[in-house]
Amino acid sequence: MVFAELNIRLNDVGYKNWLKAGYCLLKLRDGLQGFVTNEMRSFHQTLSRNNAVLRRGQRCPNYCKPRGNQLQSACSLCEEWKKEILKHHTNRGGVINWGNCKPWLWPSQHWELAKAYMPHGQADVPGPEKCDAAALLNLINFCDHFSFVNQHKVREVIKSRNELMHSCEMKVSSQWMCQYERKIEDLLLELNHIPEVAAAGRDISEMLSVDWSVQVPGVDSTDGLDYEMLDPTQISQVEAELLRESLQELRFQIEAQGPPAEQDLADLHRLRDFLKSNKDLEDRFQAELLEVETLEYQLKQPGDRETEEQAPEEDTDVPQKKMKIKN
Structure with missing residues (x-):
């Protein structure tokens, strides 16, 4: 029966809270997309205008590329862009995910600049519309162009987001949920002057006020009761x-490590088993489950993994270690 299995999952209050909290992040992401686009365009223009080398409008002659997560032996132009990126990074001692970037595009594309302030896994993301909340919050936190935003409020949401997405059972308590809602509200109020963020705040408030239950014909409609x-x-x-975001994050994390942490593997197996134990989810995630099986097979082939780690064109960057969204 359509949605019957979803209805059963929603009977678990902890899981329902997990979904509600995740919905808040999805709406926050939607509200931030236009804002970060405009700000990064302005940031890019400022760097180009204020730096004598970048002001010349030159283009990279060598199509410089990172090697794994390192950007070395770059041309003089890309080195100048790299210096500017580091100058405006709020965590200069942390790991910079150069593997996210196509340096030869820095002179012309502001979004390639933004990726240097984001977690691993953004290399093929063309713009904010394809980012998750993690990437956008990282950008606001690590690029000092956004210093006008209350960073404490940003980091509080980052912290809660980590707890949410790394909840191995995909459940959070009602007490945690109350604290989380306050943190989300604080950040939304900070950016309430942005129309898209204000609209996201209204959507979040409305969605949290209704019952997250599913109407299953012949099962839920009893006694003539009408629930919203x-x-x-x-x-x-x-x-x-x-x-999908949880699964992708675990895969990125495991692929970036050598050897992967036992806890990460255990979390991946737990999520895989959860998907396979629910027929509707197993059918929906067939492609992703196949990728997990392929990854597990590769991890059992140490020789193959060692070869991949040595390949110069592969993105093997590790996640940021301090105030990060993706561990």
Whole structure:
């Protein structure tokens, strides 16, 4: 029966809270996209205008590329851009994910500049519309162009986001949820002058005020009761997006390590088993589950993994270690 399995999962209060908290992040992401685009465009223009070398409008002659997560032996122009990126990074002693970037595009594309302030895994992301909340919050936290935003409020949401996405059972308590909602509200109020953020805040408030239950024909409609419920398709889409983000984050984390941490592998197996134990999710995540099986096979082949780690063109960058979204 359509949505019957989703209905059963929503009977678990902890899981329902996990989905609600994730929905807040999805809406926050939507609200921030236009804001960070405009600010990074302005930041890019400022760097180009104020630096005598960059002001010349030259283009990279060598199509400089990172080697793994390192950017070495770059041309003089890319080195100048690299210096500017580091100058405006709030965590200069931390790991910079150069593997996210296509340095030869720094002179012309502001979003390639933004990727240097984001977690691992952004190399093929063309713009903010394809980013998750993690990437956008990282950008605001690590690029000092955003110093006008209350960074404490940003970091509080970052901290909660880490706890949420790294919850091995995909459950959070009602007490945690109350604290989380306050942190989200504080950040939304900080940026409430941005129309898209204000709209996201209204959507979040509305969605948290209704019952996250699913109407299953012949099962839920009893005694003529009429509950204000969400469209089950909408809940299902939120669930799929959050589970996909969790799965992708674990894969990125494991692929960046050698050897991977036992806890990361255990979390990946737990998420895999959760998907396979729910027929509707197993059907929906067939491609992702196949990728997990392929990754597990590769991890059992130490020789192959060693070869991959030595390949110069592969992105093997490790996540940032301080105040990060993706560990």
